Amino acid sequence: xxxxxxxxxxxxxxxxxxxxxxxxxxxxxxxxxxxxxxxxxxxxxxxxxxxxxxxxxxxxxxxxxxxxxxxxxxxxxxxxxxxxxxxxxxxxxxxxxxxxxxxxxxxxxxxxxxxxxxxxxxxxxxxxxxxxxxxxxxxxxxxxxxxxxxxxxxxxxxxxxxxxxxxxxxxxxxxxxxxxxxxxxxxxxxxxxxxxxxxxxxxxxxxxxxxxxxxxxxxxxxxxxxxxxxxxxxxxxxxxxxxxxxxxxxxxxxxxxxxxxxxxxxxxxxxxxxxxxxxxxxxxxxxxxxxxxxxxxxxxxxxxxxxxxxxxxxxxxxxxxxxxxxxxxxxxxxxxxxxxxxxxxxxxxxxxxxxxxxxxxxxxxxxxxxxxxxxxxxxxxxxxxxxxxxxxxxxxxxxxxxxxxxxxxxxxxxxxxxxxxxxxxxxxxxxxxxxxxxxxxxxxxxxxxxxxxxxxxxxxxxx
Amino acid sequence: xxxxxxxxxxxxxxxxxxxxxxxxxxxxxxxxxxxxxxxxxxxxxxxxxxxxxxxxxxxxxxxxxxxxxxxxxxxxxxxxxxxxxxxxxxxxxxxxxxxxxxxxxxxxxxxxxxxxxxxxxxxxxxxxxxxxxxxxxxxxxxxxxxxxxxxxxxxxxxxxxxxxxxxxxxxxxxxxxxxxxxxxxxxxxxxxxxxxxxxxxxxxxxxxxxxxxxxxxxxxxxxxxxxxxxxxxxxxxxxxxxxxxxxxxxxxxxxxxxxxxxxxxxxxxxxxxxxxxxxxxxxxxxxxxxxxxxxxxxxxxxxxxxxxxxxxxxxxxxxxxxxxxxxxxxxxxxxxxxxxxxxxxxxxxxxxxxxxxxxxxxxxxxxxxxxx
Numbered sequence: 001x002x003x004x005x006x007x008x009x010x011x012x013x014x015x016x017x018x019x020x021x022x023x024x025x026x027x028x029x030x031x032x033x034x035x036x037x038x039x040x041x042x043x044x045x046x047x048x049x050x051x052x053x054x055x056x057x058x059x060x061x062x063x064x065x066x067x068x069x070x071x072x073x074x075x076x077x078x079x080x081x082x083x084x085x086x087x088x089x090x091x092x093x094x095x096x097x098x099x100x101x102x103x104x105x106x107x108x109x110x111x112x113x114x115x116x117x118x119x120x121x122x123x124x125x126x127x128x129x130x131x132x133x134x135x136x137x138x139x140x141x142x143x144x145x146x147x148x149x150x151x152x153x154x155x156x157x158x159x160x161x162x163x164x165x166x167x168x169x170x171x172x173x174x175x176x177x178x179x180x181x182x183x184x185x186x187x188x189x190x191x192x193x194x195x196x197x198x199x200x201x202x203x204x205x206x207x208x209x210x211x212x213x214x215x216x217x218x219x220x221x222x223x224x225x226x227x228x229x230x231x232x233x234x235x236x237x238x239x240x241x242x243x244x245x246x247x248x249x250x251x252x253x254x255x256x257x258x259x260x261x262x263x264x265x266x267x268x269x270x271x272x273x274x275x276x277x278x279x280x281x282x283x284x285x286x287x288x289x290x291x292x293x294x295x296x297x298x299x300x301x302x303x304x305x306x307x308x309x310x311x312x313x314x315x316x317x318x319x320x321x322x323x324x325x326x327x328x329x330x331x332x333x334x335x336x337x338x339x340x341x342x343x344x345x346x347x348x349x350x351x352x353x354x355x356x357x358x359x360x361x362x363x364x365x366x367x368x369x370x371x372x373x374x375x376x377x378x379x380x381x382x383x384x385x386x387x388x389x390x391x392x393x394x395x396x397x398x399x400x401x402x403x404x405x406x407x408x409x410x411x412x413x414x415x416x417x418x419x420x421x422x423x424x425x426x427x428x429x430x431x432x433x434x435x436x437x438x439x440x441x442x443x444x445x446x447x448x449x450x451x452x453x454x455x456x457x458x459x460x461x462x463x
Numbered sequence: 464x465x466x467x468x469x470x471x472x473x474x475x476x477x478x479x480x481x482x483x484x485x486x487x488x489x490x491x492x493x494x495x496x497x498x499x500x501x502x503x504x505x506x507x508x509x510x511x512x513x514x515x516x517x518x519x520x521x522x523x524x525x526x527x528x529x530x531x532x533x534x535x536x537x538x539x540x541x542x543x544x545x546x547x548x549x550x551x552x553x554x555x556x557x558x559x560x561x562x563x564x565x566x567x568x569x570x571x572x573x574x575x576x577x578x579x580x581x582x583x584x585x586x587x588x589x590x591x592x593x594x595x596x597x598x599x600x601x602x603x604x605x606x607x608x609x610x611x612x613x614x615x616x617x618x619x620x621x622x623x624x625x626x627x628x629x630x631x632x633x634x635x636x637x638x639x640x641x642x643x644x645x646x647x648x649x650x651x652x653x654x655x656x657x658x659x660x661x662x663x664x665x666x667x668x669x670x671x672x673x674x675x676x677x678x679x680x681x682x683x684x685x686x687x688x689x690x691x692x693x694x695x696x697x698x699x700x701x702x703x704x705x706x707x708x709x710x711x712x713x714x715x716x717x718x719x720x721x722x723x724x725x726x727x728x729x730x731x732x733x734x735x736x737x738x739x740x741x742x743x744x745x746x747x748x749x750x751x752x753x754x755x756x757x758x759x760x761x762x763x764x765x766x767x768x769x770x771x772x773x774x775x776x777x778x779x780x781x782x783x784x785x786x787x788x789x790x791x792x793x794x795x796x797x798x799x800x801x802x803x804x805x806x807x808x809x810x811x812x813x814x815x816x817x818x819x820x821x822x823x824x825x826x827x828x829x830x831x832x833x834x835x
Contacts, residue, residue, distance in 0.1 A: 157821045234821065258823035290821040328766040332779065332797045332813040339544035346520045347549045358769055375815070376824040398829055 002084060004186035005029040005210040006193035009043025010036055017212055019183055022327060023090035027186055029211040037220035040208045041178060041227040045149045047205030048176030052146075055202060057116065057123035057174070063200040064168055065109030070195050071164075071188075072104040077195055084187045085160055090324035091286065096160070098321065099285055102437040103161035107168060111440035116172060118441035119450045120145060126174055129459050139462040145454040147173030148229020148252075154180045154243055155189070156235040159285045163189040166232060167207060173453035178224045179209035182234075186211045217246045230254060230453060254452050256445055259290035259404035260374060262396065263432060264389075264417055266410030267300040271309050274409035277433030278381075279313035281407060282362075284436030286323055286378050290404040291436050294374045296383040297392055299413070303385045307366050310383070311354040314362040318379075326360050326378055334360050334377050341365045370395040389413050393420050401425040404445070407435035472510055474553050474581065478788055481758075482588035485786070488756060490596045495757030500785070501534030503758070507788050508532045514553045518791050521545075535760060535783040540793035543738050546576035551790045553581060561586075563621040565737045578621070578737050581789030586740045587628055589786035593756045594629045597744035598667070598699050598731050606637035608655050610670025610678075613642035621737050622701065626669050637664050647674060649681060653688050665695035671702040676715045682722040691724025698725060699744075701733035713748050734809050738794050740786035743806060752806025758785035761807045763800060774802040777810060 004019070004027040013030030020026050032040070051060070070077040085096045105111060116123050124130050129142035151170040155163045163179065167189060170177040181189060189209050197204020212218050225231070230252045233243045240255045247253065263278055265271075281293050298306055326334060344351035354364040362379040370386045372395050386392050396403065406421045406429045408414065421429050427446035428438060441449070481503070488495065509529040512519050518541065522528065527539050541551065546565065550556045558581050565576035580586055599605055607630045612623035623642075630640060637659055641652040659666045668675075675698070681687035698719065704710040716730050732750030735742040743753035743761075755761075762771055763778040772778045780800040783793050799810040 159821065162821070256821070258821050260823040260825055288822050290823065292822060294822065295825070325767050328779075328799075329813055329815065331766040333815055335542055335795070336544040336797060339542035340548045342521070342524075343517065343545040343548035346517045360767060372825055373829055374823075374825045376822050399825060402823055402825070 001026040001028055002087065002187050003028065004181055004190060006190040006197075007032075007040050007208050007210055008047065008197070008205045009040050009208075011039075019186070019211060019213060021088045021186070022184055023088060023324065025087040027088075027211070029181075029186070031212075032210065032218070032220035034219035034223045037223035038227075041150060041224055044176035044178060044206055044208045045227060047202060048149055048174065051202045051206055052174050055200070057126040057172070058113070059200070060171060060174070060203060061109050061112045061116070061123070063196060063203050064112060064171060065107065067192060067195040067199045068104060068107035068164070068168075070199075071192055072100045072107075077191075081188065081191060084191060085185075088185055088187050089160070089286075092322050092324070094321045095283070095286065095323070099160055102284065103165070105437065106165065106440040112168065112172065115441045115449065119448050126172070129457075132458075135460075137460065139460060142459040142461070144457045144459070145173075146457070147175035147453045147455070149176060150178060150227045150229055151175040151453065152178045152180075152224050152228035152231045154231070154233040154235065154239070155182045156233075156239065157182055157184060157288065159289045160185055160188050162234070162289075163209075164192045166234070167192070167209075169449050170232070170453060171203065171206065173450055175229075175453065176206040177208070178228065179207070180221070181209050181211040183211065183213070221246065225251065232256070232453075257402075258376075259402055259427075259445065260295065260399065261289075261291050261293040261405050261407065261435060262403055262426075263293040263296045263407040263409075263435070264392070265296070265298045265301075265306060266389075266408060266412045266414060266417065268412040269306075269410035271306050274432055275306060275309035275313040276316075277409065277431070278310060278407070279317045280433055281435040282314065282379060282381055283317050283321055283323070287380070288376075288378065289436060291438060293405075293407050293432075293435060294381060295372060296381055297370065297386045297395075298383065299386055299389055299392070301385070303366050303368060303383050307352075307354055307364055307383055310364060310381075314364070314379070315356060318356075318361045323361055323379055330377055331360055333375060334363055334380060337365060337375060337377065337380065338363060341367070372396055372399055389416050389420060393423065396424055399424070404428065405430060405435050405438070407432045472506055474510060474514065474789065477506060477510055478582045478585045481785060481788055482582075482585045485585075485588040485592045485756070485758065488592050488596075490601075497534070500758065500760070503785055504535035504538060504783070504792070505529070505532055507785060507792050508538050510788070511553055511791060515551060515791065517549050517551060535793070536762075538783060538793040540781050540783075540795040541791045542795045543576065543736075543797055546578060546738050547574045550577060550579050552579040553789050561624065562619065563624070563737050564619040566620075576737065578740075578790060580740065583624075585786060585788060586624075587632070589741045589756065589758070589784075590625055590628060591632050593742055593744070594633070596756070597754060598629075598697070598733075599633060603633065604635040605633050605667040606635045606659060606664050607633055607667045607669060608638050608652070609640045609642060610647055610652070610668070610674040611642040612671075613640055615640075616642060616644045621740075622671075622735065625735070625742075629669070633667075635664075637662065638666070647677065649678075649687060652678070656690060656692070657688060659693055659696070660690050663693045665693045665697070667696070668698045670700065672700040672704050672712050672715060673702065673710075675700050675719055676704065676710055679715055679718045679722065683718065689722050695729075696723070696725060697729040697731065698723075699731040699733050701735065716748050734807075736796070736798075738787075738796075739782055739784045741784045745806070749808075751808045752803040753809060754806040759783070761800075761802070763802055763807075764795070766813070772801075777801045779813070780807065780809070 015031040016028045018028045129144045132141040135141035193207040232254045234256045341351045341353045350368040352366040365382045368385045370384045403426045409432045559579035561580040563578045609626040612620045614623040614627045641648045727747045732745045734753045741759040743755035745753040760783040766779045780796045780798045
């Protein structure tokens with residue numbers, strides 16, 4: 001059993017809640033009373049305010065970068081991380097390493113400094129008032145950005161590292177963070193928080209994370225919401241609405257919902273290369289991330305040749321990075337989807353399945369006509385032929401605002417694809433092979449990462 | 464390649480032979496041992512391979528041909544999802560005498576599954592033989608009262624056809640259908656119960672668990688007449704309470720037993736599915752094991768590897784049903800269950816996989832929009 005909590009300021013816990021991940025690994029977290037939750041929240045708030053007073057943002061970036069490096073390096077902390085993720089998710093070591101490497105690229109000191117530069121022009125504005133050189137009014141204007149003393153986060157899913165990324169954003173906004181951990185992957189953020197506390201005890205005091213079962217709102221939640229200036233929630237519409245309904249009026253809510261990934265093969269695509277790149281993107285995070293492509297559109301060409309290459313690439317990738325067994329529900333759903341396409345193909349052609357026999361390691365569902373229907377299943381892609389890019393707009397219109405990324409290969413019509421992405425509210429367009437690993441300063445769901453967490457103070461004064 | 468049907472193994476001949484064998488079945492007899500069923504299975508598979516072109520393609524993809532099948536366990540099972548994608552029938556679709564639809568939608572497809580029935584006589588033979596054995600305990604007639612559904616009002620439901628058929632096949636002096644286009648004719652049900660009590664004739668009540676739950680509500684609040692039924696009365700429910708919140712089959716049955724003076728052993732739970740033309744039956748509550756005729760066999764597979772699991776372990780149910788001669792005999796379900804003694808325990812449907820990451824299943828989104 002592993003520990004799924006990091007609660008600075010909490011006296012030794014006596015009552016426990018126990019959970020189990022999808023892969024069957026048991027974990028526990030303290031059963032917090034409202035009073036205990038209040039003690040933790042006060043501790044976190046105090047830690048965050050002290051850190052603001054005694055640490056520059058560059059110090060914060062250094063400490064985070066150092067903790068993250070230990071989490072993912074070859075030392076004892078890195079080994080413990082990989083053991084934890086293997087137990088939590090049942091993932092094979094290669095898949096864990098690939099995922100962590102991808103995530104860790106966004107947690108380095110350089111990447112974090114780059115993010116702050118990209119969104120705020122540098123860290124100074126987080127540490128004090130900075131003169132606004134563009135000010136044309138009387139006197140001078142100075143500006144400062146600061147996050148709420150406490151941000152409450154409700155985390156979801158089991159893509160390792162998402163909880164850490166969310167927490168880092170709040171720390172960069174100079175907030176303290178209270179987190180409700182996801183049942184599917186509750187261990188990694190507490191591990192990161194402990195390392196952060198070792199790097200800088202003051203920052204370690206600024207992060208609290210724990211888990212409780214289900215989607216209900218216990219006494220600890222009620223207490224934490226009183227302290228939270230902003231609430232960040234990851235999850236589907238129902239989860240977001242449930243959280244919204246369980247917050248005091250006027251609490252600022254920032255939500256990140258599920259999205260899907262789309263890959264577009266333009267007519268001049270080098271197919272062999274594109275198949276290998278797509279297989280890499282599909283297998284990343286075992287296809288559970290919103291950046292992982294699920295829908296693949298082959299523009300202007302029959303799908304057959306590409307599907308054969310993609311099958312080969314997925315098979316090769318699977319040999320090197322075997323996926324964990326699907327859950328029974330996933331297994332049944334994959335077979336059901338395969339049956340629909342296989343039998344549909346027997347009926348009138350135009351549909352087909354590529355898969356490694358009865359193994360569920362990967363599945364390609366092929367259709368010679370365009371559609372946008374997918375299910376959340378591991379290593380399953382839907383490949384459709386579209387006669388031209390313009391058709392794609394019609395097909396994807398129902399998913400407007402729900403597509404995270406367009407991955408592409410080829411160049412013929414790329415500008416039109418970019419224009420289409422803009423019209424459909426797609427947050428990012430990237431070459432296949434890099435789709436699953438967005439750069440540190442990407443616009444997550446088309447939005448800035450830090451700005452939504454910040455409040456600004458404008459200070460206008462005579463010279 | 465042209466596939467020829469072996470002489471004497473055409474659908475009509477084989478269906479007639481099967482139906483006669485079903486009729487002759489005596490529970491506990493030796494006519495349906497494994498060797499005999501395997502012989503039937505070889506002939507049935509040869510026919511389906513020859514005349515069900517879609518199934519033949521499925522089998523050929525898996526490199527299974529009639530020469531590879533030595534018994535019912537070798538017959539490639541078809542996932543139930545296939546019934547949503549295509550018509551699976553021996554011969555042309557125009558040969559279907561009945562077309563039954565599965566209920567509801569699932570797995571990102573709004574299409575309901577279809578089971579085309581080429582021989583109602585074969586379906587009837589299997590149905591009546593099992594009903595006589597497991598519900599009527601060998602009797603040839605009963606005062607059968609059927610609640611909805613009825614084939615008269617919804618010809619797409621196999622359950623409606625089944626209820627109407629056994630009512631017609633085992634009719635006695637009292638009974639009838641109390642189904643209407645809108646539900647139960649409660650006045651008619653009250654009347655037939657009153658007649659049965661007055662004449663001291665045992666009733667055999669057939670319907671869905673939800674229909675009986677509604678009746679229990681009426682009995683409880685006095686809208687229907689509460690009266691102990693004559694001894695040897697019995698009740699067959701089917702379908703369970705599904706997602707009706709706060710309702711449990713056990714509570715419905717216990718309540719009805721109390722209101723109608725029935726023993727729990729007089730309750731029979733029927734398990735059937737549109738994709739199968741034979742049924743299983745369990746007595747009392749929880750109605751385990753569900754027993755069936757010897758031409759219906761079930762086994763349990765690991766959902767991931769499809770390897771057969773030992774008796775008692777929970778997995779995905781797979782059925783072989785010779786009464787499915789006109790479509791496909793071997794069916795891989797999406798149901799969880801296990802082998803218990805000579806029968807099975809049905810545990811429930813495997814619901815759709817919940818998303819584990821932040822990846823969006825677009826099917827629900829698109830379906831929501833299609834239904835706006």
